[in-house]
Amino acid sequence: MxxxxxxxxxxxxxxxxxxxxxxxxxxxxxxxxxxxxxxxxxxxxxxxxxxxxxxxxxxxxxxxxxxxxxxxxxxxxxxxxxxxxxxxxxxxxxxxxxxxxxxxxxxxxxxxxxxxxxxxxxxxxxxxxxxxxxxxxxxxxxxxxxxxxxxxxxxxxxxxxxxxxxxxxxxxxxxxxxxxxxxxxxxxxxxxxxxxxxxxxxxxxxxxxxxxxxxxxxxxxxxxxxxxxxxxxxxxxxxxxxxxxxxxxxxxxxxxxxxxxxxDAEGASHDVHVTVTSATTEDAAEAVAREICRSNLVKAAIFGNDPNWGRIVAAAGCVPEQVAPFSADDLSVTVNGIEVCRGGGVGRDRDLVDMTPREVEIVVDLGAGTASADMWTNDLTHDYVEENSAYSS
Amino acid sequence: MxxxxxxxxxxxxxxxxxxxxxxxxxxxxxxxxxxxxxxxxxxxxxxxxxxxxxxxxxxxxxxxxxxxxxxxxxxxxxxxxxxxxxxxxxxxxxxxxxxxxxxxxxxxxxxxxxxxxxxxxxxxxxxxxxxxxxxxxxxxxxxxxxxxxxxxxxxxxxxxxxxxxxxxxxxxxxxxxxxxxxxxxxxxxxxxxxxxxxxxxxxxxxxxxxxxxxxxxxxxxxxxxxxxxxxxxxxxxxxxxxxxxxxxxxxxxxxxxxxxxxxDAEGASHDVHVTVTSATTEDAAEAVAREICRSNLVKAAIFGNDPNWGRIVAAAGCVPEQVAPFSADDLSVTVNGIEVCRGGGVGRDRDLVDMTPREVEIVVDLGAGTASADMWTNDLTHDYVEENSAYSS
Incomplete structure (x- = not known):
């Protein structure tokens, strides 16, 4: 080993x-x-x-x-x-x-x-x-x-x-x-x-x-x-x-x-797995996944156990069209198995989403092609702020 | 008014x-x-x-x-x-x-x-x-x-x-x-x-x-x-x-x-003003300023009143060469008037920096040209995490 x-x-x-x-x-x-x-x-x-x-x-x-x-x-x-x-x-x-x-x-x-x-x-x-x-x-x-x-x-x-x-x-x-x-x-x-x-x-x-x-x-x-x-x-x-x-x-x-x-992210309370599917290319899927993984608003919402699809969709929307072609009306977002956003709008009741597991699975379907990519991040927590502000480096 | x-x-x-x-x-x-x-x-x-x-x-x-x-x-x-x-x-x-x-x-x-x-x-x-x-x-x-x-x-x-x-x-x-x-x-x-x-x-x-x-x-x-x-x-x-x-x-x-x-950033304890000087173009200066403003590590350090030039330099280094030409060895970083990084290495003693004012002034000199740009952000605080995790939106 x-x-x-x-x-x-x-x-x-x-x-x-x-x-x-x-x-x-x-x-x-x-x-x-x-x-x-x-x-x-x-x-x-x-x-x-x-x-x-x-x-x-x-x-x-x-x-x-x-x-x-x-x-x-x-x-x-x-x-x-x-x-x-x-x-x-x-x-x-x-x-x-x-x-x-x-x-x-x-x-x-x-x-x-x-x-x-x-x-x-x-x-x-x-x-x-x-x-x-x-x-x-x-x-x-x-x-x-x-x-x-x-x-x-x-x-x-x-x-x-x-x-x-x-x-x-x-x-x-x-x-x-x-x-x-x-x-x-x-x-x-x-x-x-x-x-x-x-x-x-x-x-x-x-x-x-x-x-x-x-x-x-x-x-x-x-x-x-x-x-x-x-x-x-x-x-x-x-x-x-x-x-x-x-x-x-x-x-x-x-x-x-x-x-x-x-x-081993000590400051984290959730490991977040973002998978982007139905993209035109793997690079496009990766770009969208990365933008979501980098959104402090998405990461803070997950810390709060909030399956906040609006923030996920808004993060996806920040990726330039030429990098990842898709239509906002075709987006769907599934969090821990519940499709909370469908066709760019409200999907199933977000109260159905169980956010208690440490691992949170986010799947974003772009409805634009057949490529996919996945990425990992963590949630944004008080302990993150503490670790990175209280100790010099 | x-x-x-x-x-x-x-x-x-x-x-x-x-x-x-x-x-x-x-x-x-x-x-x-x-x-x-x-x-x-x-x-x-x-x-x-x-x-x-x-x-x-x-x-x-x-x-x-x-x-x-x-x-x-x-x-x-x-x-x-x-x-x-x-x-x-x-x-x-x-x-x-x-x-x-x-x-x-x-x-x-x-x-x-x-x-x-x-x-x-x-x-x-x-x-x-x-x-x-x-x-x-x-x-x-x-x-x-x-x-x-x-x-x-x-x-x-x-x-x-x-x-x-x-x-x-x-x-x-x-x-x-x-x-x-x-x-x-x-x-x-x-x-x-x-x-x-x-x-x-x-x-x-x-x-x-x-x-x-x-x-x-x-x-x-x-x-x-x-x-x-x-x-x-x-x-x-x-x-x-x-x-x-x-x-x-x-x-x-x-x-x-x-x-x-x-x-009016209620969750913030510092307003951060990042100025990038001696860039080849204003776009290059803006790109470096934006990367620094988006770095959670820089923002958390400022919350901790830490003039952490290493994190500032590392953020600048993430901007692609074709976007902002500069040499890492030419970088200098001044925080609230103290040049804590000079020539890409250790400058004046960072303990000299007074981090108590709400407004923190960061000046990064790229040593590459004559253009400049400035940008504003806030520090990353516990209240930010709280506001964006505790309340749905």
Missing amino acids: SVTAAQGFTAGSTAAGLKTTGQSDVAVVINHGPMFSAGAVFTRNRVKAAPVLLSEESLATAHRTGTPITTVALNSGGANACTGAQGMRDAASMAAAAGAAVGAGYEQALVCSTGLIGTLLPMDALTAGIAAAAESAGDSAEHGTGAAQAIMTTDSVHKEAQVSRGGITVGGMAKGAGMLAPQLATMLVVITTDADITHKQAQKAVADAVTTTFNRVDSDACMSTNDSVILLASGASGVKPSQKDITQMVREVSADLARQLVA | SVTAAQGFTAGSTAAGLKTTGQSDVAVVINHGPMFSAGAVFTRNRVKAAPVLLSEESLATAHRTGTPITTVALNSGGANACTGAQGMRDAASMAAAAGAAVGAGYEQALVCSTGLIGTLLPMDALTAGIAAAAESAGDSAEHGTGAAQAIMTTDSVHKEAQVSRGGITVGGMAKGAGMLAPQLATMLVVITTDADITHKQAQKAVADAVTTTFNRVDSDACMSTNDSVILLASGASGVKPSQKDITQMVREVSADLARQLVA
Whole structure:
């Protein structure tokens, strides 16, 4: 069930003192081969943290030259974002420490950081911690869960997932305290597989999988400066899957982890699943789903257990015609199985809707085509406001 | 100081019983000429309320044929949105009653509604109310403030503004309880002037004025189904202003009313003024300002009196490069006069920032050009969540 579930991977962690609580805060994931393929998707935010800039560059070089990617080092307790030239030097030192731990150079390591923006990392503690974490990995696959715990920030539980079939295993870990505070709680994900795939196949698998999983979880309308989803492949199973099969397995693990992120939204009282159907294209369906997921009025109504279809329809109406063609008169909205809006107007009695389950299912039918898409968000609660106003980040 | 400040206008209001509280809920504004020009801007939401659809059509016809626009009827206590064919018939009946009150047809009246979505208006009460409101207008200009009060929903104060110079007066009224709940509290604005201008000039004046005033107030990222800004011109001053002069006067009244909307955000503890400077274009500056104004993380931090520049920078970074070219390394952020972020990194000590004033001034310098734009929003507070979750709408 962890980042070491796939053959060929070990992981370690340690408390290096980056977190003032004394909890573990550094993790290392090591690929023992025989393949050392990797792919990754990083934040699209133009303000990228130093570890993202460095990892993007190292991965691009690896893809161009065939350099192996042997390790990933991660830390909580500091994001190393908006830290200028010193931040870049620190990210390089972090990668060098991670590479050295497996007898390689900095160019074979990817790095991820999460925590406060605008403060420099305590590099002595961090580099010592990376060495200690790598040491603790030993040669067993037992320490995957410890790594998942070391990357937690405001998470209440660690997050792991695994899929095995056809002789291949894909496992992974993620951190992110729901999508309620993506900047406080940057989303970091490491997925491993023992499939025998190339850099190029790994890149395609992770890029495709993210599109319909992590990119479909939205509450704050913004990726953080540090978001990273990394896939490592060891080839240790000796099985060469088709692109379609490995992509599907990575997608399943990603979907499982993404759902865990939504469920761990501590400030939330509802997980909200928005499905848009009968759209002209999947992109159109996604655009409408995203607009609904981003509406504070919709999210606050759900917190109040109010199946407020007027707000849902008004949010849908904010999507430009050229993005999602539909007629307002054709809209229907179903909340937890009750079609409260039909033909753009009043449907069944909204008092029939049972809003007590934690999971709220919203289905919006555009009546315009045959495509669909779904997305997850949470409700807007007092605890969200409290978490994001009472604590600096 | 009101919608009857300009020569040639009267207004009336009454309690027709649409509001369960017994407060006034119907208003009529009457143009006595000699000119009967009008222009208007309506919501861009694709889900438009019946009164918006009807008024858009009537105004387009008037502009094409030269038909005078003699009256505007407004009601609170019901939005007449998502009400289908019956809603359209009701909007037409409302316009007919407003026209009849001044001895004209329905095509000379514009109509506005605000309140709950998805419920039909009590038409007998409403049409009787329109007649009574018109009757109460009499021939004096004394009742402008009563009209401004009759269109209030969750507003805590009525809103009026006036500018006079060069022999011309522009006055207006608005409703909208801050931008905190634009769907609960649709923005309705009626502005009047005694300038001698044509339909075409009126349309240009109001369209231009809205761009840099009402369109620059943003908190929920969405216009409501009913938003309307209407300008009526009587020509009673006999003064023919230049297009530039009348547009500027309408802009000043609009800016005054827009600022009053922000100030009346009952759930808010801060009014937030975001100015983006050194952008390549005004559109680029506006896009960055809007993204910051829409960030729940920024807004919650301000509620917590935290000058959290990391969240501001991260929000700016979410604007696509092609929309607003700038380099993350060139960003600076000044909060209430303290440059807390400089060159994309740490600037002056954020503890120096005094966050106690209700008005928070955020200036983001993109370092990319010479254009600028500003925008208003409010902070995200517990009261916002409460207002929008505890009460259905």
